[in-house]
Amino acid sequence: MEKFLPIAYLQNRFLPFEAANVSIATHALHYGTGAFGGMRGLPDPQNPNQILLFRLDRHCQRLSASAKLLQYHLPASKIQETIIDFVQKNKPSTSFYIRPFVYNSGLGVSPRLHNIEKDFLIYGLEMADYLPPGGVSCRISSWYRQEDRSLPLRGKISAAYITSSLAKTEAVESGFDESILMNTQGKVSEASGMNIFIVRNNTLITPGFEQDILEGITRDSVLAIARNLGITIQERPVDRSELLIADEVFLCGTAAKIAPVKRIENYELPTHRPITTVLREKLIAITENRDEQYQDWIFKVPIH
Ligand code: PMP
Numbered sequence: 001m002e003k004f005l006p007i008a009y010l011q012n013r014f015l016p017f018e019a020a021n022v023s024i025a026t027h028a029l030h031y032g033t034g035a036f037g038g039m040r041g042l043p044d045p046q047n048p049n050q051i052l053l054f055r056l057d058r059h060c061q062r063l064s065a066s067a068k069l070l071q072y073h074l075p076a077s078k079i080q081e082t083i084i085d086f087v088q089k090n091k092p093s094t095s096f097y098i099r100p101f102v103y104n105s106g107l108g109v110s111p112r113l114h115n116i117e118k119d120f121l122i123y124g125l126e127m128a129d130y131l132p133p134g135g136v137s138c139r140i141s142s143w144y145r146q147e148d149r150s151l152p153l154r155g156k157i158s159a160a161y162i163t164s165s166l167a168k169t170e171a172v173e174s175g176f177d178e179s180i181l182m183n184t185q186g187k188v189s190e191a192s193g194m195n196i197f198i199v200r201n202n203t204l205i206t207p208g209f210e211q212d213i214l215e216g217i218t219r220d221s222v223l224a225i226a227r228n229l230g231i232t233i234q235e236r237p238v239d240r241s242e243l244l245i246a247d248e249v250f251l252c253g254t255a256a257k258i259a260p261v262k263r264i265e266n267y268e269l270p271t272h273r274p275i276t277t278v279l280r281e282k283l284i285a286i287t288e289n290r291d292e293q294y295q296d297w298i299f300k301v302p303i304h
Pocket of ligand 1: 191194214255
């Protein structure tokens with residue numbers, strides 16, 4: 001059962017989570033006319049008087065861009081201020097996840113983005129590991145990742161998550177932990193809520209933005225860390241067969257962090273994962289404020 005943070009933000013005010021409710025006729029509930037963000041925070045293990053938020057600026061920029069795709073003008077600075085306020089009001093004492101959401105809050109039928117009220121809300125929940133840290137098994141989904149020409153994939157649009165939901169349930173109900181989706185070109189795109197990387201011959205490879213992926217902030221962080229470690233990187237299309245013979249495969253996202261893949265369909269992957277391990281440990285050290293090199297990725301919120 002989820003443990004929600006006690007204070008939520010809805011319609012420009014903070015209120016108890018239980019009291020933060022919307023009407024059953026809310027447009028976004030019916031048409032998926034919303035977009036969300038998702039970021040992690042944790043109390044600083046070195047200083048109990050501050051909360052660490054990972055790449056707050058990037059998360060706010062992406063949500064502002066998603067809002068723009070919904071014809072909602074919401075500056076990243078406004079999102080950032082509100083998130084800081086939200087964290088200060090909640091004072092979380094364990095690792096947590098913040099879910100900011102922009103949506104058509106107006107009521108009634110007729111799918112549209114114009115002439116309808118919008119809102120920006122936030123809630124949070126406590127969150128430990130999202131996927132088994134020892135390695136996940138993946139099914140290749142029978143559902144395909146959407147194309148940018150029918151759904152704006154640069155935003156985290158709610159409606160897109162029907163495909164993620166179909167894929168995840170298909171995978172879990174057939175005995176796997178996660179699903180990997182191909183795009184309509186038959187190339188590897190991403191997992192249900194994570195980007196994907198493979199390693200072949202010491203090269204770190206990930207599908208590029210033209211492969212209908214979400215512009216993941218963890219993906220961006222992994223690429224920067226790998227570059228700084230001198231690891232060879234390729235952003236390019238990945239075939240299904242490359243997944244099956246890769247030396248290492250991992251999924252990455254805010255909730256999952258870096259999750260090694262141990263099996264894809266009926267193909268076992270090697271358990272020796274030197275590049276995944278080094279990237280995973282580095283990313284965790286950065287988020288826990290144990291790494292001097294990436295201080296600008298950590299936003300510190302003082303709490304008293
Ligand atoms: N792809 C999808 C479909 C996602 O939902 C997510 C999670 N936000 C990601 C990739 C990873 O993105 P991020 O690293 O920004 O969390």
